[in-house]
Amino acid sequence: MRGPLTAPTRCRTRRDRGGRRSASSNRPPGQAADHHVVRAIARQHGATPAQVALAWLLHLSPNILLIPGTTSVTHLKDNLAADRLRLAPDEMRELNQVAATA
Secondary structure, three states: OOEOOEOOOEEEEEEOOOOOEEEEEEOOOOOHHHOHHHHHHHHHHOOOHHHHHHHHHHHHOOOOOOOOOOOOHHHHHHHHHHHHOOOOHHHHHHHHHHHHHO
8 A cells, every 4th residue: 555644565475384475564664654643543533544544545535446455354344444434624634734744
């Protein structure tokens, strides 16, 4: 996932003992998703910073289509739950400020 509130991820592909590939991503610290404003808004909504970032993108425009990739059903459910977050205008302003400085 890429965007001002989400850090570009670096994927590392590994093989398990059975030869199956699995990817893990590493997000460097200090990215906007780790910003105290994003974390505070996430706590207020009982959500993750990633869900707040997805909700922020969805609130920016009605014709944004997000296609976050995941191989985990749990992460897919988390991503889908972002659609239920309703960000207040003041939260949108704060997130926009974070994005502008990221």
